[in-house]
Amino acid sequence: MTLWLMAGLLFTPLAWAVLTLLLDFSKGRVVTWLGILVQVLVSLGLWATVASEGGFHYLLGGWQAPLGIELRVDGLAVTFVLLTALVAAACGWHGGLYLDPGKSWHRYFWPLFWFLWAGLNAVWLGGDLFNLYVGLELISLSAVGLVALGGQAEALRAAIRYLLAALLGSLAYLLGVALVYGQTGSLSLAGVATLVSDGAVSSGPVFPLVLMLLGLALKTALFPMHGWLPPAHGIAKSPVSALLSALVVKASFYIAARLWLELGNELGSYVLAQVIGLLGALAVVWGSWQALLQPKLKQVVAYSSVAQIGYLFLLFPLTWGVAGAVSLQAQQGITLQVISHALAKSAMFLAAGNLILSAGSNKVDALAGVSRFLPFSLFSFGLAGLSLMGLPPTGGFAAKWLLLQASLGSGQWWWIVVLLVGGLLSAGYVFRIYRASFVEDSGTDHFYHPPRSLEVIPMILALLALGLGLVSDSVLSVMALPFDEGGAG
């Protein structure tokens, strides 16, 4: 049963992609909405199965990698599958209403959307290094296509830049995979980890690990390799920006984190962990600072992503050479940060899209007086902002709390400074938007009112980010579900 659900999550999105490729925008929309419903149900089904029976390992068709596809599902993977279903459903719904059906090239939104979803599920569920690469490439190519959907020259420029960065990152990763295969003769992540920890490999593949992490960090836009992100996320259509910031960057980070947790303690070093953490810290400060300065609303949100991604890389120092309980706190904190940022950032981009739609301009200053006319979208934006600032009771706060505890527990107090200062800086750029919207002496008092459902979607996502903090203990307990090594093959 689980096998069918997993296969369904991987291959049916591809089928939807091909199907929508043949249809125009409106028909594609109907088909997609139907498909979203199915995908959400299947994701829920997998989640329920894993929650009751625990995780599994599969060799699809009985072939070993690299020929076959190795799948694994545990509590963490299934949580991300569900998160993807949720955010993608919201963006697909929003996109169907937001995008102008009159523009002929918008019909490509649907197939690209489905390819992206297939790639994401492949990454969450992949168990071998090569197929993770395939998933990653599928994601990158469809993401680049989605950015180019903006149509203007500026969007194309951003897309090309994104494409180059993504390809470079993939190449570095692939090279690392090839070297690992050469040294260990295995592509299965779990297999390599066993070989390394048993000492079966003479010289551990340290260089390949660094190479893979470097490539993945480039694709995750870790400072100082973040240059491609703000233009791409800023210029893309709002539902696309939401997908990219919420999910796409998380996929490469997910692989990096899994590599680190499986191999880091054997192959990593204190210096490597600290350097990665330091880059994350710089990303937090630099990204937030840039967000404070941006004149355009969506650029503010995009730079905020650079900052929020920085927090994720604190995983590396906080899990290296520390007590098991501290490492667990750090892992839980980072996972919550991934989820809450995904929900909050998608809410924020969608709400920003609505605000831009109604103010008729993408400038922050153009928002003067919006608080009187469009309180609903502004409210969603604000609620999402709470999670980014890490204020209670949001998921972002729960994440920050756990990371604070992990920093205290590991004695690495310097990350506390990053966590607190980062929170204040993000408050700075979020309040800059509020402040603009509260200005009363604006010349305009005519604002376009977007349809109600466009306003409801970001609100739902923002409320989920808010509620995540309250139930984070139960969410984490599902994620902690173990994963059964001897599962049916």
Place this chain on the structure above:
Amino acid sequence: MSTGALLPVAALMTSLLASVIIFALPETRSRLRTVINLGAALLKLALVVVMIWGVVQGQAYEVAFTMVPGVEFVLRADALSMLFAGLSALLWLLTTIYAVGYLEDSPNRSRFFGFFSLCVASTMGIALAGNLFTFFLFYEMLTLSTYPLLVHRGTPKALRAGRNYIIYTLAGGAVLLLGIAWLHGLVGDLRFQEGGYFAEMAPALQAPLTIIFVLLIAGLGVKAALVPLHGWLPQAMVAPAPVSALLHAVAVVKAGAFGIIRVVFEVYGLEAAREMGLLAGLAVVAAFTILYGSTRALFQMDLKRRLAFSTISQVSYIVLGLCLAGPVGAAGGLVHLVHQGIMKITLFFCAGNYAETLGVHRIDELDGAGKRMPGTSAAFTLGAFGMIGAPPLAGFITKWTMGSGALAVGMDWVVAVLVASSLLNAAYFLPILHRLWFAGQQAPLPEERRWGRLETSSWLLWPPVLTAVLIILFGLFAGTSYSPLGWVELIVDREVAL
């Protein structure tokens, strides 16, 4: 979970739900909005009264669940939380009545009352929080829900004040969070407990506990406006009068003071805090704040600004009372939480009435206003005399209790501070009273308007008159067990006499 456990949740939800409904209502449905506002306020007051009754009977109302691994979300009604919850429920009702009148026909009322209710929900949460983590949750929620109220008018001045408020309070919040997280890492999740935790403490913890204490007090001191963390408060008086009233009497500054009370009493323990030498430093800061605030108030010509500096001074009475570290002094500090609340809210209501009815904002424009608005001016006079500490008003009870508490523990210098502060209070309030009642009107009033049959709209007149009556009652009946002082003595018995 028994039905009793639901009471704290219900008390919190009344204003939270009211807020959600009000946000959803269209701007034009003002009558329905007023009904919901007042209905929720009355319901909340009733719930709090029931809980107070239960707490007297020795019942405990508590709800708890694990929120983040290792940390619980706890809502609990105990004697101390009821002191603050009772104050905020009562004053919310009166302020809502006042605000309905004050904002009649002004724009953005839906937004205003939505955040207003949210602000009160946060205050309720602060009162009912059962551990520092839960306290922090609502403490930050209060910061955020007051911001839109502060910048409600959207003028450049209001936006600037709002920005400063946010910078001060969020930075304070970050420091507080660090303190709470550190304490949690050190000793685990501590529920508030009468008598505190550190009475028998390993000497090795002395150093970290001292630093944590400083962090906690610094974080809370921003809202409690301890000098030098008070900078946001005088600017914040640009807010509409009901907001200032709420801010100064119940919500923001009191949240800080209440947090300090919780930390000293129920985390560290009064005895332990004194033995660790933590209170001496705090006493000096509080005493300095009292004198500084009063002195600065002398030089303000804007009425609300003078009242704001007076708040800075008065809230520190609460802190200073705790630092006396004896049952009597602590009772004096605690009871001032309530007394300062009703006195200051009266004064701000009156200031709002002068501004709205006569257009008067400056003290030198108040000449002869007593004849034009006798009800408001009488209430103002009572509030002012209360602040000065004239018997038999509520403020006198505070100062008397604190003075005897100081003498009891041999901190005689505190009496000198109290006397000096009273003199300063008299120096900045009596000239106002003189102008109100004895000076003849020199210039025409800036913007006089007729509003109803009485001296001003009855929505605006009755709240200050009622709170002024309370100032007398709380003073006269301080000896009975249902006065604030009686309640506070019950708390102190449980906290200190262990």
